[in-house]
Amino acid sequence: MANDSTLELVSLTKRYGSTVAVDAISHNFQAGVYACLLGPSGCGKSSTLRMIAGHEDVSDGSIVLSGRDVSHLPPAKRGTAMMFQNYALFPHLSVRDNVAFSLRMSGVDKPERYKRADEMLDLVEMTSLADRRPDQLSGGQQQRVALARALITRPQVLLLDEPLSALDPFLRIRMRAELKRLQRELGISFIHVTHGQDEALALADEIIVMNDAKIEQAGPARDVFNKPRTAFVARFMGGHNVLKLPQGHIALRSDEMIVTTPDEGRIDGRVIGVEYQGTHIALTAEVAGGQEVTALMPDASFLDAPKDLGEVIGLQWEDRVAHPLTA
Numbered sequence: 048m049a050n051d052s053t054l055e056l057v058s059l060t061k062r063y064g065s066t067v068a069v070d071a072i073s074h075n076f077q078a079g080v081y082a083c084l085l086g087p088s089g090c091g092k093s094s095t096l097r098m099i100a101g102h103e104d105v106s107d108g109s110i111v112l113s114g115r116d117v118s119h120l121p122p123a124k125r126g127t128a129m130m131f132q133n134y135a136l137f138p139h140l141s142v143r144d145n146v147a148f149s150l151r152m153s154g155v156d157k158p159e160r161y162k163r164a165d166e167m168l169d170l171v172e173m174t175s176l177a178d179r180r181p182d183q184l185s186g187g188q189q190q191r192v193a194l195a196r197a198l199i200t201r202p203q204v205l206l207l208d209e210p211l212s213a214l215d216p217f218l219r220i221r222m223r224a225e226l227k228r229l230q231r232e233l234g235i236s237f238i239h240v241t242h243g244q245d246e247a248l249a250l251a252d253e254i255i256v257m258n259d260a261k262i263e264q265a266g267p268a269r270d271v272f273n274k275p276r277t278a279f280v281a282r283f284m285g286g287h288n289v290l291k292l293p294q295g296h297i298a299l300r301s302d303e304m305i306v307t308t309p310d311e312g313r314i315d316g317r318v319i320g321v322e323y324q325g326t327h328i329a330l331t332a333e334v335a336g337g338q339e340v341t342a343l344m345p346d347a348s349f350l351d352a353p354k355d356l357g358e359v360i361g362l363q364w365e366d367r368v369a370h371p372l373t374a
C-alpha cells in the first residue's frame with residue numbers, strides 16, 4: 048500500500064451559515080507521514096478531516112491527493128478512508144463481515160472479500176475473533192476492527208477522528224503504539240485528530256496546531272513543542288511558561304527554569320504553589336505584573352533546598368532556552 052501520494056489542502060474553507068469553521072487553511076502532507084491535527088474544542092479539526100474524507104462539502108478551496116483534485120468526489124473515490132470516534136460498527140454483522148462491508152458495497156465477490164478481510168484482521172491481530180459480533184468485543188478490539196474496516200479499501204490516506212478517546216488511559220497508550228506500528232508497516236499517511244498534546248507528541252511526525260479555524264503552527268513534533276511561535280501554541284502544548292518581559296513575550300520550558308535565591312535570579316517571585324508530581328516538584332511563583340511561572344524541579348533538588356508557600360525565590364534561565372513569541 049506504500050505510495051508517493053502527497054495530500055495538499057489549498058485555501059480550504061468550511062462555512063456553516065455564518066460560522067467559519069475552517070478559514071482558508073493551506074498545508075502539504077507528505078506521503079507516509081503520521082500527522083496530528085491538534086487544537087482545542089471547536090477550532091475546526093473535525094470539519095477539516097471530514098472535508099478531506101468527503102463527508103462534508105468544501106465551501107471554498109481544494110483538496111488535492113497525488114496531484115488530483117478530489118474536493119468534489121464521493122468518499123469512496125478519493126483514496127482516503129476514515130475511522131470514526133465511535134467506530135460505527137454494524138452490531139448485527141460479524142467482525143469479518145464488518146471488515147468486508149465496503150467491498151460488498153462495491154460488488155467484490157465473497158471469496159475475494161473474505162480473503163482481503165482476513166488479511167486485514169491478521170494485520171490488526173484479530174484473526175481469532177473474526178466470527179464474533181461487535182458487542183462481544185472489548186473497546187480496544189472494536190477499535191482494531193474499525194481500523195481493519197477502514198484499511199481494507201487500501202487508502203492512500205487514513206483519517207482518524209479522535210480514535211483513542213473511547214478507551215481507558217491504559218489501553219489508550221497501548222493502542223497508540225499499535226497505530227504507530229500500523230502506520231509504519233503500511234507506509235501510508237495517517238491524519239489523526241486529537242485535542243491531546245501528549246497523544247500528538249507521542250505519535251506525530253508532524254503536528255498541525257489549529258486555533259480558531261486557522262493553522263497556528265505546523266512542523267515536526269519536536270519543533271512545535273520546543274519552538275512555539277505564539278503564546279497560544281506555547282500554552283496549548285503545555286510544559287511552558289509564557290512571560291511578558293520589557294523586550295516582549297517569551298516562552299520558557301518549566302523544566303528549564305532554575306530556582307535560586309532572589310539576588311541570583313533574573314526575576315524574583317513569591318511561591319504560591321508546591322505540587323508533588325512523583326519524579327518532580329512543580330513550584331509555582333507569582334512574579335511581576337501578577338504573572339505566574341512554574342518551575343519543575345527534580346524531587347532531590349527540591350528536598351536539598353525546600354521552598355515554602357510565601358517564600359521569595361529567584362528564577363534564572365539560560366538565554367538559549369528563551370523563545371521569543373510573535374503573538
Ligand SMILES: Nc1ncnc2c1ncn2[C@@H]1O[C@H](COP(=O)(O)OP(=O)(O)OP(=O)(O)O)[C@@H](O)[C@H]1O
Pocket residue numbers: 063066067068086087088089090091092093094095242
Ligand atoms: N454541522 C454543523 N453546523 C453548524 N456549525 C457546525 C457544524 N459542525 C461544526 N460546527 C461549528 O464549526 C466549528 C468547528 O467545529 P469542529 O467540529 O470542526 O471543531 P473541532 O476542533 O473538531 O472540535 P471538537 O474537538 O470539539 O470536536 C465550531 O464552532 C462548531 O460549532
